[in-house]
Amino acid sequence: MVAKLAPLLFQPFAVQPSGGSAVDAELYPYRSLRAGDIRFAYYRMGSGGPPIILLHGWPQTSHAWRRVAGLLSSAYDVVVPDLPGFGYTSKPDAGFDKKTIARRLREFAHGLGLSRVALAGHDLGGHVAYAYAAQWPEEVNNLIFIESSLPSFGQEEAMDVSKGGSWHFGFNMAGDISEELVRGREKLFVDHFMRREKVGLFDSNSVSDADIEFYARALQRPGALRSSFSYYRTLPIDRSDNSAWGQTPLPMPVLAIGADWGYGAASEQAVRRVAKDVQGALIERCGHYPAEERPDELARLIADFLAKTPSATRPAPQR
Amino acid sequence: MNTELDGFHHKMLRAGDVKIHAVVGGDGPPLVLLHGFPQTWWEWHKIMPVLAERHTVVALDLRGAGHSDCPQGGYDKATMAEDVHNAMGALGFERYAICGHDIGAMVALALAFTHREAVTRVAILDAPIPGWSQWEASFADPLVWHFAFHMKRDLPERLIYGREYDYVSAFFSERAFNHDAHPTEEVEVYARAFAQPGNTRGGLEWYRAFPMDHANGLVWKRDPLAIPVLALGGDHRWGPKIVAMLEEFAANVSGGSIADCGHWVVEERPAETAEALLKFFAQ
Numbered sequence: 001m002v003a004k005l006a007p008l009l010f011q012p013f014a015v016q017p018s019g020g021s022a023v024d025a026e027l028y029p030y031r032s033l034r035a036g037d038i039r040f041a042y043y044r045m046g047s048g049g050p051p052i053i054l055l056h057g058w059p060q061t062s063h064a065w066r067r068v069a070g071l072l073s074s075a076y077d078v079v080v081p082d083l084p085g086f087g088y089t090s091k092p093d094a095g096f097d098k099k100t101i102a103r104r105l106r107e108f109a110h111g112l113g114l115s116r117v118a119l120a121g122h123d124l125g126g127h128v129a130y131a132y133a134a135q136w137p138e139e140v141n142n143l144i145f146i147e148s149s150l151p152s153f154g155q156e157e158a159m160d161v162s163k164g165g166s167w168h169f170g171f172n173m174a175g176d177i178s179e180e181l182v183r184g185r186e187k188l189f190v191d192h193f194m195r196r197e198k199v200g201l202f203d204s205n206s207v208s209d210a211d212i213e214f215y216a217r218a219l220q221r222p223g224a225l226r227s228s229f230s231y232y233r234t235l236p237i238d239r240s241d242n243s244a245w246g247q248t249p250l251p252m253p254v255l256a257i258g259a260d261w262g263y264g265a266a267s268e269q270a271v272r273r274v275a276k277d278v279q280g281a282l283i284e285r286c287g288h289y290p291a292e293e294r295p296d297e298l299a300r301l302i303a304d305f306l307a308k309t310p311s312a313t314r315p316a317p318q319r
Numbered sequence: 320m321n322t323e324l325d326g327f328h329h330k331m332l333r334a335g336d337v338k339i340h341a342v343v344g345g346d347g348p349p350l351v352l353l354h355g356f357p358q359t360w361w362e363w364h365k366i367m368p369v370l371a372e373r374h375t376v377v378a379l380d381l382r383g384a385g386h387s388d389c390p391q392g393g394y395d396k397a398t399m400a401e402d403v404h405n406a407m408g409a410l411g412f413e414r415y416a417i418c419g420h421d422i423g424a425m426v427a428l429a430l431a432f433t434h435r436e437a438v439t440r441v442a443i444l445d446a447p448i449p450g451w452s453q454w455e456a457s458f459a460d461p462l463v464w465h466f467a468f469h470m471k472r473d474l475p476e477r478l479i480y481g482r483e484y485d486y487v488s489a490f491f492s493e494r495a496f497n498h499d500a501h502p503t504e505e506v507e508v509y510a511r512a513f514a515q516p517g518n519t520r521g522g523l524e525w526y527r528a529f530p531m532d533h534a535n536g537l538v539w540k541r542d543p544l545a546i547p548v549l550a551l552g553g554d555h556r557w558g559p560k561i562v563a564m565l566e567e568f569a570a571n572v573s574g575g576s577i578a579d580c581g582h583w584v585v586e587e588r589p590a591e592t593a594e595a596l597l598k599f600f601a602q
Contacts, residue, residue, distance in 0.1 A: 171464060174464045174465075188477060
């Protein structure tokens, strides 16, 4: 199963014509797990190796990892959830601060029997991964921080429009009117972010229109826009949580991965302010979405990092 | 709803390379009224009759709004001020007083700097001013999230299209203290105007020119205005800061806050606003 899935999952992308209509969602089955008050949707591949949880960013879903999950599955137990509020996972009324999201995610991991994991987070998934690692450092063997910022550790500059920051922070945080304007225009919205001039895809055709459509459909579900914007509306809470956690540097090895057409070195600079053991890597000719644009390179960086850091292969303690 | 005012007539004025729509009425020394976002000349309709008792009132639609032209460029406040000056010239007025609200206040102040010989007095109603020492810091105010949104090119037009009423009504209510200031039929007037071809883009262009406006403001304030400046704001919006803000640009500033009032001073507190303006412009 694992051996068959891996090539199946990856090869089609290498030859897929640009703008193709195929959505790869059919290649992986989504499962469900109830954890606390949340019904998590996730896919899982390669049950043999040590566990790694891959966290998607905004405004995406676990679909963002479709090209990477299979590549890691020969050596790792790869778990890819839709974060609370996204994709097929429940859209709760509240609790979108990353402290609460991380608590819910940990309940999900424990529900799968995973009490020690490696965590990889892209974009806002990186915020969640940090909140998890900072609150339960003994349960996170390794942290992989991909094209992400950290509130209270440099993210504010990305928000400051008077210094070239992005407009979407204020827009997403504005409340109600943001949902009103984007409703029915989800594809325009996702397409804008993935192909935007500033940090969008280096090769605009590396993600198909059908994949953009997949994200757009996920945002069209009732509550999805509200939830998605709530990840931004809680940034002030995250800022104060991070600022407290940041007093204690993360103990586990951290790999920070940037993209030269995305945030560049900013991800590494952010995480160096909250962790002791950090190595950085830069993927070239790549925008803000390396899992989709440079899946081979990203998977290789993650695998090499996990192989070189012994804690990753340490067996999980029995509970 | 009917947007005609008894005693006022409409004119289309050739102002340089654009046509500017003006609503004119009354007797006495000329007073120009410049509206803000997302409005038109109609924002002044509650106080125009009383102002017209002592002034020749000229309420203009700014470049990009109402029935004025919406060209591709020229939305920095210095160029928009030139439109106003040319429009007043077309009406035969060489010297005049100005009152501006919101974006119109930025244009009014720009005009006072670029045509010092023409502007006798200027009233600034509830607006932050480019060039102000707190201008960049004010972008962090959650109520001005729209600055960055409007400055983003192309996308806002697509998101607002067909939802002009929702956008405009949310915009009014978020910044109002008195929610009876904009009844539904009034909001519809502005929403319809904002939805006219070119007007959505025109209104957003006012914000896209902010970097140039800020650079100009920083230069202008080195040589402060000598004419009297009235600075008035709602006590729930810019009122508490507005006098100190304008003192960075002018030597002779009076004014302050209007009580129980948000951003929409003319519609929220028409009597108080008209009284303050008449008193200031009568001096």
